[in-house]
Amino acid sequence: MARERLVVVGADAAGMTAATNARRIRPEAELTIDAFDTGDYSSYAACGIPYFVGGLVDELDRLVARRPEEFRERQQISVHLAHEVTEIDPARGAVRVQPREGEARWEPYDHLMVAIGADPIRPPLPGLDADGVFGVHALDDGSAIRRWVDDTRPERAVVVGGGYVSLEMAEAFAMLGLETHLVEMAPQPMTTLDPDMSELVSEGLRDFGVQLHLGTRVEGFDVTGGRVRAVRTEAGPVEAGVVALGLGVRPNVALAEAAGIGIGPSGGIAVDDHQRTSVERIFSGGDCAEKWHRVSRQPVAIALGTHANKQGRVAGINIAGGDAAFPGVVGTAATKVCALEVARTGLTTADAEAAGFRPVGVVARASTRAGYYPGGGPITTKLVVDEPSGRLLGGQIVGREGAAKRIDVVAVAVWNEMTVGELLNLDLSYAPPYSPVWDPVLVAARKAVGTEG
Amino acid sequence: MARERLVVVGADAAGMTAATNARRIRPEAELTIDAFDTGDYSSYAACGIPYFVGGLVDELDRLVARRPEEFRERQQISVHLAHEVTEIDPARGAVRVQPREGEARWEPYDHLMVAIGADPIRPPLPGLDADGVFGVHALDDGSAIRRWVDDTRPERAVVVGGGYVSLEMAEAFAMLGLETHLVEMAPQPMTTLDPDMSELVSEGLRDFGVQLHLGTRVEGFDVTGGRVRAVRTEAGPVEAGVVALGLGVRPNVALAEAAGIGIGPSGGIAVDDHQRTSVERIFSGGDCAEKWHRVSRQPVAIALGTHANKQGRVAGINIAGGDAAFPGVVGTAATKVCALEVARTGLTTADAEAAGFRPVGVVARASTRAGYYPGGGPITTKLVVDEPSGRLLGGQIVGREGAAKRIDVVAVAVWNEMTVGELLNLDLSYAPPYSPVWDPVLVAARKAVGTEG
Numbered sequence: 001m002a003r004e005r006l007v008v009v010g011a012d013a014a015g016m017t018a019a020t021n022a023r024r025i026r027p028e029a030e031l032t033i034d035a036f037d038t039g040d041y042s043s044y045a046a047c048g049i050p051y052f053v054g055g056l057v058d059e060l061d062r063l064v065a066r067r068p069e070e071f072r073e074r075q076q077i078s079v080h081l082a083h084e085v086t087e088i089d090p091a092r093g094a095v096r097v098q099p100r101e102g103e104a105r106w107e108p109y110d111h112l113m114v115a116i117g118a119d120p121i122r123p124p125l126p127g128l129d130a131d132g133v134f135g136v137h138a139l140d141d142g143s144a145i146r147r148w149v150d151d152t153r154p155e156r157a158v159v160v161g162g163g164y165v166s167l168e169m170a171e172a173f174a175m176l177g178l179e180t181h182l183v184e185m186a187p188q189p190m191t192t193l194d195p196d197m198s199e200l201v202s203e204g205l206r207d208f209g210v211q212l213h214l215g216t217r218v219e220g221f222d223v224t225g226g227r228v229r230a231v232r233t234e235a236g237p238v239e240a241g242v243v244a245l246g247l248g249v250r251p252n253v254a255l256a257e258a259a260g261i262g263i264g265p266s267g268g269i270a271v272d273d274h275q276r277t278s279v280e281r282i283f284s285g286g287d288c289a290e291k292w293h294r295v296s297r298q299p300v301a302i303a304l305g306t307h308a309n310k311q312g313r314v315a316g317i318n319i320a321g322g323d324a325a326f327p328g329v330v331g332t333a334a335t336k337v338c339a340l341e342v343a344r345t346g347l348t349t350a351d352a353e354a355a356g357f358r359p360v361g362v363v364a365r366a367s368t369r370a371g372y373y374p375g376g377g378p379i380t381t382k383l384v385v386d387e388p389s390g391r392l393l394g395g396q397i398v399g400r401e402g403a404a405k406r407i408d409v410v411a412v413a414v415w416n417e418m419t420v421g422e423l424l425n426l427d428l429s430y431a432p433p434y435s436p437v438w439d440p441v442l443v444a445a446r447k448a449v450g451t452e453g
Numbered sequence: 454m455a456r457e458r459l460v461v462v463g464a465d466a467a468g469m470t471a472a473t474n475a476r477r478i479r480p481e482a483e484l485t486i487d488a489f490d491t492g493d494y495s496s497y498a499a500c501g502i503p504y505f506v507g508g509l510v511d512e513l514d515r516l517v518a519r520r521p522e523e524f525r526e527r528q529q530i531s532v533h534l535a536h537e538v539t540e541i542d543p544a545r546g547a548v549r550v551q552p553r554e555g556e557a558r559w560e561p562y563d564h565l566m567v568a569i570g571a572d573p574i575r576p577p578l579p580g581l582d583a584d585g586v587f588g589v590h591a592l593d594d595g596s597a598i599r600r601w602v603d604d605t606r607p608e609r610a611v612v613v614g615g616g617y618v619s620l621e622m623a624e625a626f627a628m629l630g631l632e633t634h635l636v637e638m639a640p641q642p643m644t645t646l647d648p649d650m651s652e653l654v655s656e657g658l659r660d661f662g663v664q665l666h667l668g669t670r671v672e673g674f675d676v677t678g679g680r681v682r683a684v685r686t687e688a689g690p691v692e693a694g695v696v697a698l699g700l701g702v703r704p705n706v707a708l709a710e711a712a713g714i715g716i717g718p719s720g721g722i723a724v725d726d727h728q729r730t731s732v733e734r735i736f737s738g739g740d741c742a743e744k745w746h747r748v749s750r751q752p753v754a755i756a757l758g759t760h761a762n763k764q765g766r767v768a769g770i771n772i773a774g775g776d777a778a779f780p781g782v783v784g785t786a787a788t789k790v791c792a793l794e795v796a797r798t799g800l801t802t803a804d805a806e807a808a809g810f811r812p813v814g815v816v817a818r819a820s821t822r823a824g825y826y827p828g829g830g831p832i833t834t835k836l837v838v839d840e841p842s843g844r845l846l847g848g849q850i851v852g853r854e855g856a857a858k859r860i861d862v863v864a865v866a867v868w869n870e871m872t873v874g875e876l877l878n879l880d881l882s883y884a885p886p887y888s889p890v891w892d893p894v895l896v897a898a899r900k901a902v903g904t905e906g
Contacts, residue, residue, distance in 0.1 A: 013890070045823065045825065045885070045890075047823075047884070047885055048823065048825055048826070048885055051825070051826060056826065056827055057825045057826070057827075062824075062825040063825055065824075164884075305883065305890045306880070306883045306890055306891075307880075309891060310878055313899075326878065327875070327878050328880075329880045331880070332880045332881060332882045332883075333882060333883075333884075334882035334883065334887055334888075335884045336884060336886045341886075341887075343882050345880070370498065370500075370501065371515070371518075372498065372501055372504070372515040372516055373501070373504060373509065373510070374509055374510075404884070404887055405855065405858055405859065405882060405887050405888070406858065406861075407882050408859075408861065408862045408881045408882055408892075409861045409862065409865055411879065411880055411881060411882065412862055412865040412866060412869070412881075413865060415879060415880065416865070416869040416871070418869070422780070424763075425763055425779065425780050426861075426864065426865060426868060427759070427760075427781075427784070427785045427798070427864055427868065428759070428785060428861045428864060428865075429785045429786060429787035429796050429798070429857060429858060429860050429861055429864065430757065430758060430759045430785075430786075431500070431617075431786075431788045431789060431857070432500055432504060433789045433794075434787055434789075434794075434857055434858050435858070437466070437498075437758045437759055437762055438759075438762060439861075446766075
């Protein structure tokens with residue numbers, strides 16, 4: 001067999017996982033692997049940035065999982081940083097690579113993995129480019145924010161947006177001792193939760209000293225001398241010495257689209273369950289690619305490292321001639337917001353209605369540990385249930401230590417299309433340090449079937 | 454409809470859950486409910502005793518979930534403590550009740566719930582009844598142990614047995630500052646784990662200062678002046694100022710057997726999935742009753758509050774004319790042993806072989822949190838997999854904080870008869886404070902399918 005070449009565009013989670021999985025199956029004598037990335041890091045943990053800013057992680061370097069030298073030594077994979085792929089030519093089977101310094105060149109491929117992630121949403125607001133306004137996406141954003149805070153010693157921070165990263169950034173700024181404000185257009189933070197559960201998150205933020213400006217549209221930024229002074233909102237200005245933007249991301253698809261690769265209804269690159277795109281020999285995965293949602297039965301664009309790793313694994317195995325399928329997602333996510341653990345899976349009540357179900361929500365309050373065991377705390381569990389069938393469609397949890405990871409039980413139950421009647425009888429672990437006799441998730445299930453006793 | 458009467462024998466988890474669930478469906482005008490119990494407490498948490506002895510729980514009273522007055526006031530259920538049921542006469546539909554003081558009497562029933570729990574195993578060893586030798590079963594055992602320790606100030610404690618309660622008692626004694634020894638006949642503590650996982654538990658005990666005497670049979674107790682001085686083993690005496698016996702329990706079936714109620718192969722009262730015994734109008738549940746094991750497809754006698762509550766709920770609903778079924782167990786259990794969290798579900802490798810599977814075990818070491826996030830610790834996950842089919846048969850976890858509750862994912866996967874190939878793609882929650890990008894359970898699954906990358 002002639003030696004083949006895999007080219008990977010984007011050297012982060014999906015791309016490098018594809019590369020390492022392909023390598024596991026085929027040695028370098030059969031398959032050379034080259035990965036190109038516009039940036040200066042390979043395989044880094046963007047989700048760790050808020051913890052670096054807040055001081056929980058002391059060195060930005062710790063967020064880099066693996067360096068190019070390691071890929072070369074351990075897996076004979078060549079990673080080329082500061083190399084932008086500017087064009088894909090499927091007919092030629094080649095990509096055009098532009099190094100940050102030097103001449104562009106064409107690199108041929110037998111298999112191509114497009115894993116170029118998602119881009120932060122940056123609406124065209126006046127003042128967006130002022131000094132002191134930062135995205136929270138690349139590792140360099142983390143070091144830039146921390147340097148700015150160290151150098152300018154701002155008194156007030158404003159976070160724009162109400163998603164996971166925004167809340168984590170609000171916590172980070174508050175931990176640094178800044179007066180922290182959060183401005184969000186929606187009437188609630190975390191729109192991936194039902195409003196009643198999101199309200200618990202708002203309370204947790206306020207208890208931690210974060211001031212919330214909800215239902216408030218940002219109109220721009222007041223800038224003096226090139227430097228941000230306030231976030232301008234429809235309700236008036238909010239003074240700011242530093243601003244973090246967490247307005248979400250959208251799949252980065254321009255390169256693929258220009259090459260004629262099909263884009264799906266969610267806005268991500270369309271892929272089948274083997275991570276094949278519409279164009280032969282081109283695979284995709286990670287934040288730029290769609291995922292199949294097993295409950296709504298729709299493709300979705302969810303940017304999350306767990307999916308990127310799994311899709312990358314599947315792509316790599318298939319590229320190397322193996323056979324693996326990605327079975328989809330159920331929308332599980334978790335975060336820590338100040339003293340609260342927050343997690344969700346499946347469909348919210350609104351999502352479920354939109355998907356044609358007839359959902360009811362059931363909320364149960366319980367404790368994370370046996371009542372007599374020290375250190376327990378409140379936990380609120382909401383289950384979203386299809387009323388006619390009793391099928392579990394989703395769940396949301398907000399509570400103290402030990403709360404968030406319980407969402408995994410709900411996630412596996414949703415995955416297996418269990419009803420709440422089945423859920424309530426699950427044989428979950430019990431010991432006083434970890435749980436009451438009825439686990440909080442089962443308490444909610446019992447309530448859903450109407451037999452709390 | 455004429456008013457009926459439910460008599461409950463045993464006023465703990467299964468019995469009182471049956472009572473409250475029956476009450477939820479049928480008011481007192483339709484159904485009177487009387488519960489009889491030999492002891493002095495209703496609905497107490499025996500599993501909390503080690504935490505009371507160790508000083509984590511300050512009042513024994515806190516282990517009592519609900520008192521007779523509360524059952525009377527809230528649910529019109531009469532609980533008669535210090536009333537032993539000595540005979541069941543199914544033909545008459547009555548039980549003979551012997552109050553601790555006063556005359557025995559016959560109490561008629563329309564429905565009978567037998568929930569008399571399990572008895573601690575007490576082998577006929579010389580010296581077993583000496584002062585300073587205690588069981589760990591009833592609430593009074595807890596107060597007796599603590600009083601003995603306070604009064605006699607022993608320097609050394611010996612725990613006999615290596616199950617959950619024994620390990621928790623060893624931790625409790627060590628926390629009180631006693632030199633603590635554990636003597637176990639089997640070559641490992643926790644025979645519900647595979648030996649390699651159990652070895653991690655042994656290490657955790659030794660690190661905490663507990664001295665282990667494994668593979669060592671107890672032959673009796675040295676007693677002077679009525680008081681225990683040492684545990685006599687085949688390897689010599691182990692000095693002891695206080696001894697706790699944790700030799701396991703067996704279903705308490707004598708009362709049922711004498712009444713002609715069928716006993717199953719596991720030694721517990723045989724029940725169908727509606728908790729009906731072989732005798733009409735007599736139900737059973739909890740530690741005295743069998744449970745159906747969904748993986749081995751055999752009845753088992755597992756004494757655990759979670760099952761007692763669920764079987765009690767099912768019995769109560771059916772007694773009141775509703776329709777509920779108990780779908781069985783997968784053998785999930787958890788405990789905290791010194792600094793370690795320990796959990797298991799499904800079949801061990803040996804169990805799986807005995808059940809006719811062809812198991813392989815896969816062990817993966819990972820971290821409870823993202824590598825860069827503070828506070829994470831090691832976690833070892835073992836999956837037991839049927840090699841020909843890839844079906845997940847069980848799992849075991851030993852690790853630091855955040856480890857044990859992860860067994861629930863494995864439990865739900867085992868429950869749904871998932872393969873490890875399906876398991877590895879599960880959409881579990883990820884956030885740096887809770888998990889690496891690949892959850893430790895998924896790392897083990899990936900290893901089981903041979904595609905770690």
